[in-house]
Amino acid sequence: MPIYVDADACPVKEEVERVGTRHKVQMFIVSNGGLRPSQNPLVDNVIVPDGPDVADMWIADRAGSGDVVITGDIPLAAKCVAAGARVLKHNGEALTEANIGNILATRDLMADIRAVDPFRQGGGKGFTKADRSRFLDALERALRATSV
Known part of the structure; x- marks a missing residue:
């Protein structure tokens, strides 16, 4: 369960x-x-070639049932959820079969809105200490659930 x-x-x-x-x-x-590469023996630093979605494809090709995936990329998350992986966003939000469809549709809608109004400002929230804390809790729970 990587x-x-x-x-x-x-x-x-x-x-x-x-x-x-x-x-x-x-x-x-x-x-x-x-x-900066980690010296931790449990960490594999994987460098993929430059290109759109190359890192996403590398992860999607390998992630499977019981694995944990950390990403803010919604299309990648959808592929990993379909493969049975547990997916977490950086703020600790779990992406699951129950919510990935709505999240993907919202992402597509927002992309359409931005395309219509290229001068639209803002829209994103900053990353907070509370987000980091929620993430740590969610990752801990995901790892405990997969080891059972």
């Missing part, structure tokens, strides 16, 4: 490594490069 991290814009890589190490779980930190 953890796969879509790492290029991930604000919780250190937290994943800390919790994953405590649970003795293999972790794959997947990026296009530019990240």
Whole structure:
């Protein structure tokens, strides 16, 4: 039951490594490069070639039932949920079969709205300490549930 991290814009890589190490779980930190590699023997730093969605495809090709995936990329999350993985966003929100359809539809709707009004400002929330705390709790619960 490895953890796969879509790492290029991930604000919780250190937290994943800390919790994953405590649970003795293999972790794959997947990026296009530019990240400081971890010396942790449980962490595989995977550098994929530049290109759109290459890291996402690497993760989607490997994630399966019981694995944990950390990503903010909704299409990647949908593929991983379909493969049976437990998916968490950086703020601790779990993406599941029950909610991924609505989240994907909302993402597509917002993309359409942005396309109509390219001058639209804002829309995103900042990452807070409360988000980090929720993430740590959610990751802990996900790892405990998969080890049962």
